[in-house]
Amino acid sequence: MNKAITSFLKAAILIMGLIVALLCIFLLPELAGDAAAEYPEFAYLKWPVLLGMYAAAIPFYIALYESWNLLRYIEGQTAFSDFSVQSLRRIRNCGIALGLIYAAGIIGVGAAGALHPGVFLMGAAIAFCSFVISVFAAVLKELLRSALTMKNENELTI
Template sequence: MKRGTTLFLKMAVIVIGIPILALCIFLVPKFGDFAGGLYPEITYMKSLVLIDMYAAAVPFYIALYQAFKLLSNIDKNQAFSELSVMGLKKIKYCAITISGLYLLGMPLYYLMARRVDPPFITVTGWVIIFASIVIAVFAAVLQRLLQEAIQIKSENDLTI
């Protein structure tokens, strides 16, 4: 693969990470304050929302780092290697973790949506959960295809 294509994809990975970082810095604290304001009688509401959202950001950035490493492997002509398989496996687990964390946080988002008109919060949560599951399935399929390609390659190397 041409280096320009992977360079473009590496830049896309960085560009994807910047807005999420901005959301974590500027919007998530306001969202936590908003949740705490909706339910002042539940003193830990703000903390739970912040913990859930920041905890989901950690596997997101781990997955972005693994995608960056995967693109670096492609640049080094090591796309068909166990390192790439492990990277896809980590991306899959990160996506599952993100969807699990948001699924655990859905009761909080449901409580918030009950007091907000229109209830966009639960829809956004379900979109994040669904998108993470799609990414996990896609990474699992790519991981399996890559493992089969590595196996075929090693069998061909042995027969020649």
């Protein structure tokens, strides 16, 4: 793959990580405080929702790290390796974890009677996209595993 393309993708990973970090540090606490002040009957949900959002950041950053590793493998001409398969497996697991965290949050906030339709749609979209990414990573992992098997068989034949 072209060095410019992998550099662009690495820059995109860094920008995504920076944006989420800034949102977690600055915007989320302020929004949670504003929501608790505006809706005091749901103020008790401030910390559980914030903790859930921060918990969701963990698999997000693990997936970013594994994506960075995949780009390093591509640059090093070792994309067809067991390391890439492991990275794709971890990305799949992170996508599942992220989707489950958001689904649990939607269920929890909905059970408390505080689920705004806009928040539901946003959370459902994030959960759905996370599950789609995990399915895509699983498909890529299986394709890569098949390619590795064929590559190893061809090396043994020669």
